[in-house]
Amino acid sequence: MAENILRSTNERKERAFLVGVEIKNEPSILSLSDSLEELALLADTAGLEVVGETSQKLERPHASTYIGSGKVEEVAALAEETLADIILFDNELSPRHLRELSLRFGKSVRIIDRTTLILDIFAQHATTKEGRLQVELAQHEYRLPRLSHAWSHLERQAGGASGRSGSAGGVGLRGPGETQLEVDKREIRKRIAFLKKEIEKVSDHRKRYRAQRKRSQIPVVALVGYTNSGKSTLLNSLADADVYVADQLFATLDPTTRRVMLPGSHLCLFTDTVGFIQKLPTQLIAAFRSTLEEINEADLLLHVIDVSHFNAAAQYESVQATLAEIEADHIPVISVFNKADLLEDAEEAKQLLAETDPDAFLISAKTGQGMEALKAGIMEQLYEKMLPIRVRLPFTEGALIAQFHEQGSIDLIENFQNGVMIQGSIPGRLITRFQNFVDKPTHQETDRPIFPED
Known part of the structure; x- marks a missing residue:
């Protein structure tokens, strides 16, 4: 162990x-x-x-x-x-x-x-x-x-x-x-092989759980950020939970999921994930693949930044780079500048927000400052904000085709031999579910539609 x-x-x-x-x-x-x-x-x-x-x-x-x-x-x-x-x-x-x-x-x-x-x-x-x-x-x-x-x-x-x-x-x-220390490389390799099999079993369980969540259509929000940025405190504030909190790096490691009720009685799941850090060991990224999949499968990311930290801008860039490394940079993100209660100069915070993300929220998860505005922003992103998208869906993805019809706004639809191309807008919370089927329009379509428009 x-x-x-x-x-x-x-x-x-x-x-x-x-x-x-x-x-x-x-x-x-x-x-x-x-x-x-x-x-x-x-x-x-x-x-x-x-x-x-x-x-x-x-x-x-x-x-x-x-x-x-x-x-x-x-x-x-x-x-x-x-x-x-x-x-x-x-x-x-x-x-x-x-x-x-x-x-x-x-x-x-x-x-x-x-x-x-x-x-x-x-x-x-x-x-x-x-x-x-x-x-x-x-x-x-x-x-x-x-x-x-x-x-x-x-x-x-x-x-x-x-x-x-x-x-x-x-x-x-x-x-x-x-x-x-006394084992040889062969024994260590055998142990590595065993550990990978055990982790794969847990990963399969996670995949089944995520599939169940998708069928329930409850959106998932993942909290990401530099270590000690206050993600666990924010989760506790949003969900009235009791996730362990400490003022130290990597205070919490294992992902924690809690139910949160947003304005309008909309239920969603919030998952607290392991904090990032610069020079995060590649061995950890590989070993924690199944845990990091919680981020990749989320409908929305809350990027939590410690606004009181003297290196807040650098930490922001470090997390953005890590999200790109784990291929999660396509997911919609809301920037949340936390720990506003520790600020001595509010003007510096405003300048930081302007330079990094003008649409970010300034909050204090500890005191509750800005929390109602943040909830409203999450609600808008998940349920009200419509994002343009063009997808080519195979007929085997009937559930997604039906979901686009039911919850999206369709501008153009074309049927092909093995599927359908739909262009329109969908709620922000659904964007990641269609990400693998994004279709970029070309001047010459190689697959001619069966029923082209007149």
Whole structure:
């Protein structure tokens, strides 16, 4: 099962020294200093005590140690001076980097990168069977290439609960399971195959549940946003629920769905999803595919932004990029700038809204400010706003054809050999259901209509 890499809470906190690197021409949402500040918050969430930091700007990572040899000596001296237990890199390190850095720094400290840290936080916060399976899969897939290089770490034995002894590639992983340090790649691959099968079973259950929701025609709204933007607080306010809330990164991990009654007695389902973050590990995106499908299958996205955060604009862009990465950027979005109660200057918030999304809502989920206007906006998007669309539906999609006739407005319809082309408008909540059948008009139709208009 997925386990944490760090000390348990009843022991003293491990001391972490942070290392940030800015690579020229490598895209990054946050500046180097801001990224290090976020890394410090991640370290705090994982239960580490940050004792210092340093940074370096490079044309490209050094082949062996990622940072320059002079920087390695500097970090080693600073880690010794601050009594650091862990050297925490803000960048993902390759197996070779981990191996070489561990050799340079010796056994007195462990080398951990940002990916390892985020995987550990996810392991701490996963509470459902699905969440634990997904985290363990991500951990194993991250560890596998780092076990490929047989070197001294394979001769070490796993330590006690604190996980102080070395591990795969010098990362110091205490999970997924200390005894896993002694298994070979074949056993890990077998475990990965098993986990994927188990996750697929859960995914199939989710698919059946989503199909049932679609048949009920109850619209689904997914809350997305940067971690700690206040999504769970917003869900609690909308649904009068009691989803766990904490002022820390990744406080909630497993998706939570609640019923919400909108104005006019319209029922819809709101789903709180895992928070995004810059440099979100690709292993997590892959492992959490079935969970992220909750976003892709939603009728509407509420993009929640912490308007009081000094990097709100950058976080907004990071989430937009992640939505594009998981192919959810075609779904209608309402931007919700949350935590208005923490603002000292309302004018700055207005300027931020104007620069990012003029149609956004400014609210405080904690105090209720702006909530009625937000509900009305959601109601308009789902039930009142008609969006233009042209689709080519096969006759096997009879339910969608009927739905367009019943709830849409048709401007043009043409019958073809295997289906029908409909052009018109449909309610915003239905747009994603027709997305796979969008038909772009062309000057020459290869499939001539059976009953062309006169």
